[in-house]
Amino acid sequence: MIHRYATFIKAVNLTTDYLILNISMVISYAVIDKSSYIWINNKNYLPIVLVFNLIWLLSANISGLYEQVLNKDSINTYRGVIKTYFIFVSFICFTIIILIGTKPYFVTREYLFYSLALFGFLLGLWKLIFLGIRKSNRRSLFDTRNVVIIGGGRIGYDLYQFFSNNAERGYNLIGFFDDSPERVKEKELYLGRTDECIDYVIANNVDEIFCTLPNSKADTIERLMLDADKNLIRFKFVPEYYDYAKKPTYIQSFGHIPIISVRPEPLENMLNRFLKRSFDTVFSILVIVFVFSWLFPILAVLIKLQSKGPVFFVQIRSGRDNKPFKCYKFRSMRVNDESDKKQATRDDKRITLIGAIMRRTSIDELPQFFNVLRGNMSVVGPRPHMVSHTEQYSQLIDTFMVRHFLKPGITGWAQIRGLRGETKNTEDMLARVEADVWYLENWSFLLDLKIVFLTFFGTVRGDKNAF
Structure with a gap:
């Protein structure tokens, strides 16, 4: 896992941006339209609301605004916001002024100016507030977990290298368990035989076990898996297949049979x-x-x-x-x-x-x-x-x-x-x-x-x- 709250923070950003967009439109409507006609009852106005919201979604996807919201620094965050905002404004002007026209929906250019300007100001202010909150609480957003690896062969060593090179993933490797100590390259990380793993994990507050043993050790793997389940320890198995794929794979289940596809194909x-x-x-x-x-x-x-x-x-x-x-x-x-x-x-x-x-x-x-x-x-x-x-x-x-x-x-x-x-x-x-x-x-x-x-x-x- 990368961040405990990554998906939640992304959803908060997206929801808040949409609230700001629609609040800006409502305020601009109230300022421009002096009548007592409530905006939500105005059938000519509601299609414009839909157009604004859909175009913001399109603009954000083009710019990748909501990708890695916890990893981007302040400069890249604002660069993404500005890029998305200008794409949004360009699409709005092209769609409403050129393609649709303002007359069919009684939308004036004055309204467009006020709503877009207010949205830009409030959006920039919100991102400043978000960056301030994120800076003060960033450490608590990381989910650091203590883990051990069963199997000190090449697969286990590759996993160890991954943890070492990707500290932001939050995995703190305690060490290896293997029945052949010589298979563990870093001798200081050798913790014992595989049958000693569960007792060690329970005694030392280890959160997860990564098993890299080969399929020939099926009996050992099954026993370790059952013992981990009994003691509320998450057990993860690295299949030997990983050797054949150099990128993320897609897993389906045919009943109880896992099927690993070489690549996802949305089409x-x-x-x-x-x-x-x-x-x-x-x-x-x-x-x-x-x-x-x-x-x-x-x-x-x-x-x-x-x-x-x-x-x-x-x-x-x-x-x-x-x-x-x-x-x-x-x-x-x-x-x-x-x-x-x-x-x-x-x-x-x-x-x-x-x-x-x-x-x-x-x-x-x-x-x-x-x-x-x-x-x-x-x-x-x-x-x-x-x-x-x-x-x-x-x-x-x-x-x-x-x-x-x-x-x-x-x-x-x-x-x-x-x-x-x-x-x-x-x-x-x-x-x-x-x-x-x-x-x-x-x-x-x-x-x-x-x-x-x-x-x-x-x-x-x-x-x-x-x-």
């Missing part, structure tokens, strides 16, 4: 998959209707004027489960024989003038929204690679094929982290693959929204790797 949940597919469909239709429809004829003419060949570039790429599919793009290069083998490079002579502009702004990817509608791509996911690259890198990178558990995307976690463009060596591709696998393991709908927003922001700002 294996049908509800999550439906949510993602619904977003893909709606978002793609909006882009095709409001952007592609008028931009297509302009780009078609410019592409034709620049060089001979089709307007669209169609290439076979690797999709979900490594199934090939036809990926569509606006043609940004002169027709050549290397397009299925050679990546685009900086100052590539094959790229036309209009092609360079399209690639720099990622406009050449717009036709892929038709791929999304057809169901062989998603708005967010790992970028699809040429089949030849899939064959090449699957032999060089062990986890390369894992990215194909997902549908490929128009944008992705790797892209917003700058891992796009030409892969000059295996290390570049490895970094991209690691980002794609992280996305597979940590998917959420809010993460997709964050990636879409940052992609749009990055396109406007410009990306040095887009060429």
Whole structure:
């Protein structure tokens, strides 16, 4: 455990922030609206309350405001608050002033100014109070526990190293128990044989036992577990399997049988998959209707004027489960024989003038929204690679094929982290693959929204790797 009250403090922060947000809105409503019409009965006002609250949730998830609330120092805390506040204000202005408009809900710009300014002031004041309380009581928030390890082999030593290198976890290692003393490297930490463990733990107020014995010692493990339960001592078992996984794993129970998955996959949940597919469909239709429809004829003419060949570039790429599919793009290069083998490079002579502009702004990817509608791509996911690259890198990178558990995307976690463009060596591709696998393991709908927003922001700002 990291902190006894970590989840509670996070919930307090989130709840208080929402109270401040809604109090600011109510006070601003009372100041601006001089009528006796109670705000809660105003049907035109309530949708704005909902919009404010949802946008704050989105902004906080984008910035990671509520992550590690007990570990961030005051500077990082305020940096996160300011970042979240400006994202929030930007979204509010864009949503209410530009998309919705103020007239339908009788919301004035004066009200927006007062409510946002008051919220910003009260939020900053609350965070100052929170930091003061946290500083005076921080020590009491840590849950330090005395523990022992049964088994002095490599697994036990790895666990000892983890405790030593992660003091903030709150585990104070007393020592080891093992039937072979020579297996314990730190001789001063050797406490005795395994059958002496329970008596020692009871006599010395030890809170938890970590057992790293191999499965061949099943009888010993079972006896120790039962004795620990009888004496109200928490017993934790480290499976030998841990050797095969270098990251957190996901455990399910099939009846009484524990099943350890190599990685969590949120998109294996049908509800999550439906949510993602619904977003893909709606978002793609909006882009095709409001952007592609008028931009297509302009780009078609410019592409034709620049060089001979089709307007669209169609290439076979690797999709979900490594199934090939036809990926569509606006043609940004002169027709050549290397397009299925050679990546685009900086100052590539094959790229036309209009092609360079399209690639720099990622406009050449717009036709892929038709791929999304057809169901062989998603708005967010790992970028699809040429089949030849899939064959090449699957032999060089062990986890390369894992990215194909997902549908490929128009944008992705790797892209917003700058891992796009030409892969000059295996290390570049490895970094991209690691980002794609992280996305597979940590998917959420809010993460997709964050990636879409940052992609749009990055396109406007410009990306040095887009060429």
